[in-house]
Amino acid sequence: MNIKQNKTAWSIALIIGIAGLTWLTSISNEFTGYDDLELIVNNPEIHQGFLHAIDFYSNYSSNSYSLAWSDNPSTIYRPLEWIMSAIGYSIWGASAWAYHLFINYSFHIVNSLLIFSILNKVFLNKQTNKEVPVSWFIPLIITLLWTVQPLHNEAINMLTSGVGFLSSTLFSLLAVRINLAVDPKNKLSACTLTGLGLALFFISFFGVEMLLISPLVLGLIFSRSIIRSKLKSFKLYQVLLSFGALVGYALYRLSITAETSLIKSFNLNDSLERILVLAPQLFVHYLKLFFLPLKLTIDQHHNVKLANAFSAYHILCLGLVLLFFFAIFYFLSIKETKYKSHNRLIAGSLFFTILSIVIALNLFPTYCLARERYAYLFCLGLISSILLILDKYTLSKRQNKINWLIILYIVVILWGIRSSTRNLDWHNGTSLWSQTVESVDDIGAKQIWRYKLLRYYENPQITKPATDQDLQDFKTFAVDYELINKLSEIIHDSNKAQNYMRNKYAFSHNKSIAAALYATASRSKENSLDLLKLSHNYYPLYFQTNITLYLSDSLTEIQRAVVFEHLLTNAKQSPLWAQNLLKAMKIRKDPRLKELAVELQAIFPEDKLVQSIDISSNR
Numbered sequence: 001m002n003i004k005q006n007k008t009a010w011s012i013a014l015i016i017g018i019a020g021l022t023w024l025t026s027i028s029n030e031f032t033g034y035d036d037l038e039l040i041v042n043n044p045e046i047h048q049g050f051l052h053a054i055d056f057y058s059n060y061s062s063n064s065y066s067l068a069w070s071d072n073p074s075t076i077y078r079p080l081e082w083i084m085s086a087i088g089y090s091i092w093g094a095s096a097w098a099y100h101l102f103i104n105y106s107f108h109i110v111n112s113l114l115i116f117s118i119l120n121k122v123f124l125n126k127q128t129n130k131e132v133p134v135s136w137f138i139p140l141i142i143t144l145l146w147t148v149q150p151l152h153n154e155a156i157n158m159l160t161s162g163v164g165f166l167s168s169t170l171f172s173l174l175a176v177r178i179n180l181a182v183d184p185k186n187k188l189s190a191c192t193l194t195g196l197g198l199a200l201f202f203i204s205f206f207g208v209e210m211l212l213i214s215p216l217v218l219g220l221i222f223s224r225s226i227i228r229s230k231l232k233s234f235k236l237y238q239v240l241l242s243f244g245a246l247v248g249y250a251l252y253r254l255s256i257t258a259e260t261s262l263i264k265s266f267n268l269n270d271s272l273e274r275i276l277v278l279a280p281q282l283f284v285h286y287l288k289l290f291f292l293p294l295k296l297t298i299d300q301h302h303n304v305k306l307a308n309a310f311s312a313y314h315i316l317c318l319g320l321v322l323l324f325f326f327a328i329f330y331f332l333s334i335k336e337t338k339y340k341s342h343n344r345l346i347a348g349s350l351f352f353t354i355l356s357i358v359i360a361l362n363l364f365p366t367y368c369l370a371r372e373r374y375a376y377l378f379c380l381g382l383i384s385s386i387l388l389i390l391d392k393y394t395l396s397k398r399q400n401k402i403n404w405l406i407i408l409y410i411v412v413i414l415w416g417i418r419s420s421t422r423n424l425d426w427h428n429g430t431s432l433w434s435q436t437v438e439s440v441d442d443i444g445a446k447q448i449w450r451y452k453l454l455r456y457y458e459n460p461q462i463t464k465p466a467t468d469q470d471l472q473d474f475k476t477f478a479v480d481y482e483l484i485n486k487l488s489e490i491i492h493d494s495n496k497a498q499n500y501m502r503n504k505y506a507f508s509h510n511k512s513i514a515a516a517l518y519a520t521a522s523r524s525k526e527n528s529l530d531l532l533k534l535s536h537n538y539y540p541l542y543f544q545t546n547i548t549l550y551l552s553d554s555l556t557e558i559q560r561a562v563v564f565e566h567l568l569t570n571a572k573q574s575p576l577w578a579q580n581l582l583k584a585m586k587i588r589k590d591p592r593l594k595e596l597a598v599e600l601q602a603i604f605p606e607d608k609l610v611q612s613i614d615i616s617s618n619r
């Protein structure tokens with residue numbers, strides 16, 4: 001075995017050892033109730049075998065969100081996630097440890113090895129980097145830092161959406177690695193490998209929406225780094241085919257989910273506001289979580305501090321994003337010959353850092369703001385950018401190299417310890433929901449997660465009863481925070497309403513309280529109507545509250561008319577919420593919804609869901 005092979009073998013062993021040790025504590029985790037009990041243990045669609053799952057999820061807009069969170073239906077089309085779960089269930093049944101070990105844990109380690117192989121091929125390619133090769137240890141350090149990053153906890157410990165992220169990344173990284181192995185001089189081999197790579201890309205798109213663009217661009221950036229100018233015609237061929245696969249997926253998805261309402265709802269002013277106001281602040285939030293992964297929680301969106309437009313914080317966030325773009329153009333424009341390969345790789349890594357998180361920045365309306373798992377590939381781009389810049393500017397001298405290697409290995413150890421301890425929060429529903437309640441400051445959010453904790457205990461698979469303190473904290477929510485007194489302030493303070501509109505993309509305090517009051521009312525046998533009315537006053541457009549109030553026998557006609565207007569206003573303002581309302585109507589089939597159905601049919605006459613609603617049945 002030569003020296004290069006020896007280094008590679010030791011590097012692979014080190015990656016497997018550190019990754020395996022860091023995430024070892026995740027294997028013993030149970031079903032937490034965060035989607036997995038509903039979508040795996042209690043989901044008949046995956047219990048009938050993976051062939052049934054493929055047929056079902058490939059021909060029907062199955063909405064996992066409404067299955068897991070029945071009070072908030074929303075269309076999420078992720079067949080790869082559900083089919084992988086079905087394959088697992090057909091092999092080992094409802095064994096949480098097996099899902100953790102054979103899918104989440106193993107897939108993450110394989111992803112780490114694929115990343116190391118790709119970085120080795122790109123960064124250490126002598127043909128491209130013959131002037132100044134990237135230091136041999138850079139791919140190893142990047143991979144080690146990435147594999148232990150604490151932000152990966154949600155993807156690795158979550159047995160539903162986590163599976164989607166991990167499997168989608170696995171297929172896309174395989175496609176990238178195959179793409180890098182293509183030799184255009186051998187036409188038969190090139191066509192075969194290119195076809196296989198495109199097929200894997202196409203499959204990966206079905207794993208999760210947040211990784212829709214980034215895997216493809218990752219492949220294009222990396223392949224450009226090693227394909228020489230004389231092969232440009234073949235490169236163009238690969239680009240066209242790759243984007244053809246993306247377009248094909250988009251058309252197929254539209255035909256399944258009928259999501260044309262999002263296209264119809266395009267608004268230039270709203271889009272500009274999302275790009276210039278919302279996205280920069282979300283981007284900076286992910287940066288803060290990357291460098292200081294201390295306050296980790298499944299409820300990051302309640303911890304996002306969105307400032308008003310043109311506040312000092314907002315301008316700072318926008319400036320940091322612009323700095324990223326400036327850095328990309330700066331490294332591309334440098335004319336120096338000595339570090340030409342470094343400059344291109346740095347620019348490509350910075351570009352990928354931004355692009356890999358772009359869908360998660362809510363540049364178009366989505367169902368939530370911030371999730372840690374969205375940063376799965378974002379971390380790869382950022383770590384690569386940092387290490388390549390260090391390699392160019394500070395690692396030329398031996399002493400600098402030794403000092404930085406010591407620092408980086410210390411970071412690997414610290415991040416690994418943080419990830420291992422965070423695994424413990426995911427051990428079961430009790431630990432996960434309790435930690436989530438403690439991790440947010442918003443009083444409404446705390447109550448929402450207490451509600452999820454109590455629902456976790458209601459699952460027949462969970463024999464442990466809820467504690468008296470859990471029940472007490474939930475039942476006395478409105479009293480503990482004197483919400484009745486605060487209600488009068490909200491009703492009479494027009495400034496608060498104006499401030500909310502300035503932060504319309506944020507999960508506002510009032511909206512969280514409204515959701516929490518709804519959660520309390522849905523479990524309360526007494527005073528449920530009063531709690532619903534209180535919820536409605538805190539946030540008049542809250543969907544779940546209004547649909548429940550509208551169907552209540554206790555409202556007067558005047559009150560029902562007010563709620564009706566709010567439901568209609570909500571539907572007009574957000575096509576996504578209109579879809580939610582239509583689905584709720586289809587499920588409940590209550591004749592009192594007929595008037596609302598007529599109004600929605602006038603607004604969305606071509607919507608398939610509108611056409612399928614049957615509200616003719618009697619109560």
